[in-house]
Amino acid sequence: MNQLVLSVKDLAITYHSASGPVPAVRGVSFDLAVGDSLGLAGESGCGKSTLANALLRLLPDGTTTSGEVMIDGQDLFALSPGGLRAVRWTTGAIVFQGALHALNPVQTAGRQVREPMLIHHTVGSEDEARVRSRQLFERVGLPANQLDAYPHQLSGGQRQRVLIAMALACDPQLLIADEPTTALDLMVQAQVLALIAELRRESSLSLIFITHDLSVLTYVADHLAIMYAGKIVEEGPSLSVFQNATHPYTRALAAAFPTIGDPSSRLAPSGLAGDPPTPGALPSGCPFHPRCPLAEDRCQTAEPDLRPAGPGQRAACVLV
Amino acid sequence: MSSIVSLNDVHVHFGSSRAVDGVSVDVKPGEVLALVGESGSGKTTLIRAVQGLQTVTSGEIAYTASAEPVSEPDGGRGRGNRGVQMIFQDPTGALNPRQTIYEIVAEGLRIRKESQNEAERVGRALSRAGLRPPERFFPMYPHQISGGQRQRVVIAGAMVMEPDLLLADEPVASLDASIRGEILALMLELVEETGLSILVVTHDLGLAWNIADRVAVMYLGRIVELGPTEQILGEPRHPYTRALLSVVPETTRMEQQILIGEIPDSRRIPVGCRFHPRCPLLQSGTLAAEVASRCTTEDPGPVDMNADSAAACWAVT
Numbered sequence: 001m002n003q004l005v006l007s008v009k010d011l012a013i014t015y016h017s018a019s020g021p022v023p024a025v026r027g028v029s030f031d032l033a034v035g036d037s038l039g040l041a042g043e044s045g046c047g048k049s050t051l052a053n054a055l056l057r058l059l060p061d062g063t064t065t066s067g068e069v070m071i072d073g074q075d076l077f078a079l080s081p082g083g084l085r086a087v088r089w090t091t092g093a094i095v096f097q098g099a100l101h102a103l104n105p106v107q108t109a110g111r112q113v114r115e116p117m118l119i120h121h122t123v124g125s126e127d128e129a130r131v132r133s134r135q136l137f138e139r140v141g142l143p144a145n146q147l148d149a150y151p152h153q154l155s156g157g158q159r160q161r162v163l164i165a166m167a168l169a170c171d172p173q174l175l176i177a178d179e180p181t182t183a184l185d186l187m188v189q190a191q192v193l194a195l196i197a198e199l200r201r202e203s204s205l206s207l208i209f210i211t212h213d214l215s216v217l218t219y220v221a222d223h224l225a226i227m228y229a230g231k232i233v234e235e236g237p238s239l240s241v242f243q244n245a246t247h248p249y250t251r252a253l254a255a256a257f258p259t260i261g262d263p264s265s266r267l268a269p270s271g272l273a274g275d276p277p278t279p280g281a282l283p284s285g286c287p288f289h290p291r292c293p294l295a296e297d298r299c300q301t302a303e304p305d306l307r308p309a310g311p312g313q314r315a316a317c318v319l320v
Numbered sequence: 321m322s323s324i325v326s327l328n329d330v331h332v333h334f335g336s337s338r339a340v341d342g343v344s345v346d347v348k349p350g351e352v353l354a355l356v357g358e359s360g361s362g363k364t365t366l367i368r369a370v371q372g373l374q375t376v377t378s379g380e381i382a383y384t385a386s387a388e389p390v391s392e393p394d395g396g397r398g399r400g401n402r403g404v405q406m407i408f409q410d411p412t413g414a415l416n417p418r419q420t421i422y423e424i425v426a427e428g429l430r431i432r433k434e435s436q437n438e439a440e441r442v443g444r445a446l447s448r449a450g451l452r453p454p455e456r457f458f459p460m461y462p463h464q465i466s467g468g469q470r471q472r473v474v475i476a477g478a479m480v481m482e483p484d485l486l487l488a489d490e491p492v493a494s495l496d497a498s499i500r501g502e503i504l505a506l507m508l509e510l511v512e513e514t515g516l517s518i519l520v521v522t523h524d525l526g527l528a529w530n531i532a533d534r535v536a537v538m539y540l541g542r543i544v545e546l547g548p549t550e551q552i553l554g555e556p557r558h559p560y561t562r563a564l565l566s567v568v569p570e571t572t573r574m575e576q577q578i579l580i581g582e583i584p585d586s587r588r589i590p591v592g593c594r595f596h597p598r599c600p601l602l603q604s605g606t607l608a609a610e611v612a613s614r615c616t617t618e619d620p621g622p623v624d625m626n627a628d629s630a631a632a633c634w635a636v637t
Contacts (some may be wrong), residue, residue, distance in 0.1 A: 043496040044467075156359070167514065185358040188521055190567035190578045212497050215569035249498075257495040260357055260529045260553050260568060270532040271501020275466035291498075 005174050005206045006092075008031040011067035013050050013059065022280040024050040024232035027067070034173065037207035038201065039221030039238060041214050041253065041275045047230040048210050051219045055087050059069050072173060088192075089116045093167035095160075097179035098178070102163055105153040109162045110147030113137070115168045122182060127295065138166040151263070157188035164195065175199075176208045181216065193219050214250075215257050219243045226250045229277050229287035232306065236313030246309040249318045286317070294319055321349055324485045324517045325404070328377060329622070332365050337587045339365040341541030342379070344625040350511060352518045354528035354549070356539035356564075360583040363521045364537070367487050370519065373405050384484065396591035402432065405478035408492040411470035415462040421446070422458040425476045431482075445480035448513070449473070450506055452571060468499035475506065479514075485601060486510070487519040491525065504530050513594025525568050529553055537561045541586055542596045542622055558631040559601040592616040594632065601635055610634055 013025040025047040032038050042048045053059050055069060057076060072091045079087060096102045113124055113136055114129040116122075123129045132145050140161040151159055160180060165177055177196065182187040199205055209220050210294035215236055217224055222239040226234040226249065234247040237275060241282040245251045252272045274291040277283060283290050291298040298318060309315040323346035332340040340362045347353050357363045368374035383404070398429045407427075415424055424499040425442045445578070446454035449472040462470055471518060472490070478486055491507070492500040509530050510516050522528065528535050528549055535552040537545040537560065556562045566574040579598045582632065584590060590597050596615045601607060614634045623630035 043498060116424060157582060180620070185565055185582075186525075187579050188582060190576065194576075195579055210455070213569070215495075219569060252498050256500050257569075258526045258529050259635060260525055260565070266529060267531065269501040269504035271503070271505060272498040272503065275499060276496055279610050 001033045002149075004031050005072055006030075006208075007068075007070040007214050008055075009068040009230070011054065012065065013047070014064040015055055015101075016062055016064070017280070020280065021064075023282075024230055024235075024279050025054070028230075028232055029067075029234070030225060032174070032206055032208065034206055035200075035204040036223065037202050037224065039224045040208060040210045040213065040227060041217055041224060042227035043212055043253075045276050045279055046227040047279070048227050049178055051227075052094065052176050052210055055176060056092050056094060057084055058094070062073050069165060070177065086120070089120055089167075089170040089172060090122065091172055092174040093172040094176040094178065095167045095180045097182045103159060105151050108148050108150055109142075110137075111152065113147075113162065113169055113224030116166065117273070120170050122170045132169070133165070135169055139168070139199070140165045141191075142150075155188075156184055157191060160184060160188075160192055161195070164192075164199075169201070172202070174206045174208070176210075178210045180209075180210070182211065182213075189216075196220055213257060214242060214253050220317070223244045226253065229282055230279060231316065233288065233317070234309070234312065234313070234315040235306070240310060240313055244310060244313070245320050246295050246313065247315040248292050248319075250315070268286075268319060323382075324351075324384050325519075326382045327366075327370070328380045328382070330366070330369060330381060331377045331551055332362070332374060333377040335587075337585075338541050338589060339586050340369065340376075341589065342381075342622045343538075343541075343543055343562075344622055345546065346625060349484075349517055350515050351534065352511060352520065352532045354505070354532035354535045355519065355538060355543075356523065356525060356528055356535055358523055358564075360540070360586065361538040362541040362586065363538050364489060367489055367519060367521045368407075369535060370485075371404055371487055390434060391637070399552050402481055403604055404485040404487060405481050405483040405485075406487040406489070407471075407474050407478050407491055408635055411467065411474045412494075413468060414474050417462050418535055420458065421451075421460050421462070421465070421473055424462075427481050428477060428481045441480055442476075442538045445476040446473075448479050448510065449476035450502075451537060452477065464497050471495060471503050472497075472506065477502075477511075478618075479510065480589055482514075484517060486518045488518060490524075491520065493522070493524065498572045501530075507531055511533055514616060525565060526552060528604070537564070540589055541630065542594065544595065544623065544633070545625075545629075545631040546625065551629050557629075558595075558597050558633050559635070560595050560630075563600060566593045573574045592618055593620050593632075595633075601633075607635055 009029050011028045015022040015024055040048045045144040110133050114131045117129045137144055142161050181192050193320045221238045224238040225232045230248050234250045245254050255270040272291050277287055286303050289295040304318050306314040306316045309320045323413045326346040328344050330343045340393045354571045368455050369376050425445055426438055429438055443454040446457055451457045451472050467575045492503050532549045535549050539560050556565055563579050565576040566577045577600050596602055611634050620632045620634050623632045
């Protein structure tokens with residue numbers, strides 16, 4: 001067994017809104033070994049972004065969490081403010097979607113890449129930070145002259161590269177990427193995915209990659225976890241989950257993006273009736289049952305746990 | 321058969337920027353044509369020109385009689401074309417939060433002062449868009465319905481005008497994956513039931529595979545490849561189409577060709593073939609010298625809209 005960079009046990013996260021508690025994550029467990037990658041897929045409201053933010057304790061004040069997160073052997077929820085600062089950026093760093101909003105518009109790209117190094121004292125001097133930021137730009141495929149560019153002078157793909165350079169500034173062990181390619185064009189998305197794959201080959205960087213597009217994950221992730229209504233409903237090696245999905249929801253998600261050239265999807269788009277449930281108002285029993293094409297009576301009353309569904313694969317469905 | 325709309329050498333320039341730079345294509349009755357391209361390809365500018373929201377610099381957009389823009393007394397085109405309706409990417413942004421679903425769908429009729437049988441027509445448009453029974457939705461506000469239902473309301477607002485041509489700009493890009501298929505299936509249903517034509521602008525080749533009869537691939541203001549969907553997505557000939565297809569995560573059978581850089585600025589369109597600075601075929605060095613020199617000096621020109629399929633590439637014969 002490889003050393004774990006992350007171990008999550010029965011994590012539950014509840015927001016508190018004016019209209020009552022909103023359980024966004026309802027008991028999620030997984031391990032991530034050093035150098036491994038996990039793809040988290042699901043739709044809006046499934047809890048995937050809440051989960052990502054929780055892994056670095058970036059949730060708003062007043063949010064209730066329970067369960068355990070061990071990051072690089074340390075208990076995340078027991079960390080002091082100083083200990084937490086040290087974990088953010090240096091142990092785990094996060095890349096958000098929408099690169100325009102995540103960058104400061106009045107600072108140069110280079111300045112924003114140097115800042116975490118200076119704050120966390122991973123470099124000894126401003127000069128050293130400059131040298132390192134040039135190396136990082138080279139590593140993410142940006143020309144050095146763009147260190148002096150402001151975010152508005154960069155394209156969407158370049159801004160996303162700046163964010164990745166920033167996340168790598170303090171040489172973290174874990175990179176959390178929350179829909180980093182969603183706003184990008186197809187070709188730019190391919191460039192960014194290739195960059196992330198290359199960064200992982202070069203070092204023992206561990207990766208959590210979050211998206212709603214299952215097919216993207218087969219590129220970047222060794223393991224997949226599909227989330228629905230705050231829980232993992234299927235997990236396993238990414239190719240087997242993608243190709244031999246056993247949970248009806250995973251199957252629908254995989255079919256939503258058709259395989260081009262596959263006659264069965266030609267002029268036959270495939271979708272699910274209804275919408276993903278709202279976290280504050282989950283259906284009884286299996287939360288997927290109102291949309292499930294295979295639902296039976298018993299699905300309305302009991303919520304199934306994850307159970308074996310093939311080699312290394314588990315799914316939370318009574319039909320498995 | 322005649323076309324619903326026919327574009328002949330359409331140019332839309334903004335100062336020195338040639339956003340649309342000579343596009344000829346027609347949309348046939350009952351056809352779904354997908355205009356595929358990345359940001360900066362000019363696809364959104366082009367669809368706005370077809371809607372009449374964007375003045376063309378030169379060239380011609382000819383509509384069939386029923387889709388003809390109505391000239392307004394003030395000479396403007398403020399009310400757009402009755403027979404051409406448009407739906408946008410983000411249904412939440414497209415709906416007025418303070419109007420009921422009924423008012424939203426009836427708005428087009430009211431603007432045109434077509435008040436006869438209003439309730440019946442609104443009801444029919446809503447049920448056509450899959451919101452049944454329609455009366456249940458009449459008094460509701462956009463925040464009371466789901467994202468997928470909101471996009472159906474947007475579609476109902478377009479269908480109430482009984483258009484011949486529906487323009488759709490990334491109709492499912494902001495929707496959840498599982499809802500996407502339902503909306504695309506609805507679009508196909510509308511074509512089948514009403515004989516409507518759809519011109520859909522997207523960067524999503526899977527969408528084209530799901531619903532389009534023909535695909536036009538745009539690059540830097542031009543259509544560079546045009547033809548039946550099976551052919552364009554099955555045996556693409558233009559190196560740009562081939563590269564795009566190779567990076568779609570849903571295709572695994574092709575070797576990835578990741579192009580360097582991004583679409584150039586439309587103020588500085590490269591000479592020769594506009595794709596040549598990024599062309600993997602040219603860079604591979606396998607082209608005959610006389611072909612390669614044409615690529616860098618001579619514009620292959622727009623594709624022939626009357627051919628069954630066509631690619632604007634010197635290396636394609």
